[in-house]
Amino acid sequence: MGDTIYLAAGYAVFWIVSFVYIYTLVNRQRHLQKEVEMLEQLAQREGNGE
Amino acid sequence: MATPTALTQQTKTEVTAGGFNGGLGLTLVSGILMLAALYMALAWAPDALNLEAPAERYAQRIFYFHVPSAWIGFLAFIVAAVAALLYLVTRNPRWDIWGLASVEVGLAFFTMVMLSGPIWAKPTWNVWWTWDPRLTISTISWLLYIGYLMLRGAVDNPERQARFAAVYALIAAISVPINWMAIRWWRTIHPAVVAPGKNSEAMGGFGMSDNIMLTLVFCLVAFTVFYITLMYHRIRLENLKRRVEAVKQEILYQ
Numbered sequence: 001m002g003d004t005i006y007l008a009a010g011y012a013v014f015w016i017v018s019f020v021y022i023y024t025l026v027n028r029q030r031h032l033q034k035e036v037e038m039l040e041q042l043a044q045r046e047g048n049g050e
Numbered sequence: 051m052a053t054p055t056a057l058t059q060q061t062k063t064e065v066t067a068g069g070f071n072g073g074l075g076l077t078l079v080s081g082i083l084m085l086a087a088l089y090m091a092l093a094w095a096p097d098a099l100n101l102e103a104p105a106e107r108y109a110q111r112i113f114y115f116h117v118p119s120a121w122i123g124f125l126a127f128i129v130a131a132v133a134a135l136l137y138l139v140t141r142n143p144r145w146d147i148w149g150l151a152s153v154e155v156g157l158a159f160f161t162m163v164m165l166s167g168p169i170w171a172k173p174t175w176n177v178w179w180t181w182d183p184r185l186t187i188s189t190i191s192w193l194l195y196i197g198y199l200m201l202r203g204a205v206d207n208p209e210r211q212a213r214f215a216a217v218y219a220l221i222a223a224i225s226v227p228i229n230w231m232a233i234r235w236w237r238t239i240h241p242a243v244v245a246p247g248k249n250s251e252a253m254g255g256f257g258m259s260d261n262i263m264l265t266l267v268f269c270l271v272a273f274t275v276f277y278i279t280l281m282y283h284r285i286r287l288e289n290l291k292r293r294v295e296a297v298k299q300e301i302l303y304q
Contacts, residue, residue, distance in 0.1 A: 002105070003105045004105075006105060006108065006112070006170065006172060006173050007092075007108040007109055010109065010111075010112035010115070010116070010169040011088070011092070011115065014115045014166065017162045018158070018162075018276075021158040022280075025287060028287055028291075032290055032291060032294055035294055036297075039294070039297055039298060039301060042301055
């Protein structure tokens, strides 16, 4: 294990950074979805004259 | 003219259908290629014969992901510079989105380079870090692109933000060719395995056998497809974000 520790750490870096970045994209997508739903409700309320 | 309700409905459809479902084919191909690249790098590629210490020999395999990450970092920053130039000429917001997406994705890959480099350096050079020309220029480059995102965050007006970012991206791109040539121009301990120069100070270099070269080329292709996939999703996300902003303005100021 001692000799392969650097190899394992090196590859872990690639996967961790990739997954963290993909997670931020997914999160922003979710946030956007919530915002659209909120806008939709707002638009409906204004359409009903509330 | 479309009503806000119709606009939000259209945007909602795009949010639901787009992003992580729309590019499913591309995402799948990219995932398969990355797993295949991992297999080739860890199991298929032969050991570098001249490296005798086991830790150094194992760490050499970091090269198969380190070099493609650096390649994508360089490519992404050049794409951002081209997009910046196109934006300044045409003032089309599409190129601003391309520039932003490319810097962001490129920065993720460059972060991988900055973190994996010291992990390889420790068993090879016996130090995590040294202020060698290549490492110093890479750090400057990395900070320059973090600065690009900070600059965007500091300017509110969208048109000014895009213009400033475009000029900044063009200037920052100068670091890319300097970075590429650093291991060929100056005395540095960073090896130039791809297109090597005559640097006798380099430590940790190795000969490129056919299978090592084939693995590297495969990893370069896999990373390029991964970059295209991330660009696709990031551009789509930014388009939707701007659409949502526009709808919000329309609802608030109607």
